[in-house]
Amino acid sequence: MRTSRSITVVGCHAEGEIGDVITGGVLPPTGATMFARMQTMQREHDDIRRFLLCEPRGHVGRHVNLLTPPIDPGCDAGVIIMEPTEYPPMSGSNLMCSVTVLLETGMVAMREPETVVMMDTPAGPVRARATCRDGKCVSVEIENVPSMVLLLDAVLEVAGHGSIMADIAYGGMIYALVDATRLGFSIVPDEARELAVLGERVRLAAREQLRVAHPENPDIAGVSIVQLNAPFAGAGQVSRNTCIVAPGRSDRSPTGTGTCARMAVLHARGQLRVGEGMIHESIIGSRFEGRILGETEIAGRPAILPAIRGRAWITGQHQYFLDPSDPYPAGYLVADTWGVTGAVTQD
DSSP, rough: OOOOOOEEEEEETTTTEEEEEEEESSOOOSSSHHHHHHHHHHHHHHHHHHHSSSSTTTOOOOEEEEOOOOTTOOOSSEEEEEOOOOOOOOHHHHHHHHHHHHTTTSSSSOOSSSSEEEEEEEEEEEEEEEEEEEEEEEEEEEEEOEEEEEEEEEEEEETTTEEEEEEESSSSSSEEEEEEGGGTOOOGGGGHHHHHHHHHHHHHHHHHHOOOOOOOOSSSSSSSEEEOOOOOOOOTEEEEEEETTTTTTEESSOOOOHHHHHHHHHHHHTTTTOEEEEEEEEETTTTEEEEEEEEEOOOOOOEEEEEEOOOOEEEEEEEEEETTSSSSSSBBTTTSSTTTTSSOOOO
């Protein structure tokens, strides 16, 4: 066997959403901050993302996380998140996977009954509290970055649907949140393809028609994900949603940053207060528990301090090789399997 590349990956999923973790074969990118490292990865090393996510080695339903030494001295590890079309600053399900892998492989010492792991993310430092029992990371609660509303009741003109009302909020990524029940959906697996088509149309409309960005970091700009939800059932109750991940598929988990974005919207509307929480249920029935820890401001804008709890499981380990004669060193895309729009970047 000949190989010009060897990458070791630990397989993991959080409540159904795949968030595999690179544990060997990739050096950390350069940069003075984790956000700068993420930009370097995107600009200079995107072949690694495509190598692992595109066929024949990957698929559109997979994310991959690169662990790095932290830049913040108060953190235990850094992470760069790679998704099918982008490098998001933060992801709840991916961080749950990363923390679980760090603890269960011994890269970070596990302490029972709880291990606190500080993660340096491109969105900022994040505290993860892992409940541990009998050598297993039973669950992970993430005290996420401040989350906020950017727009309420924005009107989008969406192909095939006319005018659709959406709330735009940041929870570590920028979301457009839409009540799918108003459009006749129940958010069940049988609707997954139709929901994916709708979500991609909403995302493309939002990116074209709205100019939104994080008030302190203009490089975090544009709607990344569309959350299609059912009406809020009340504090402490179960509310269903599915987040359509570009290029058009349902997130199998309830989506951590999406739960934070929704709590920011509910708080802004007076429906969820500090100390209260909600349970977000995904299209496959898996759940994240969210709660609002406090209030804050970002560049003068009201924001919340959210937390989300979920579970992750290691599924195996794989070592990927690249034969120098392989004609697909960065993989390939075929529209029948690569989401709705078949894109490998957001734009």
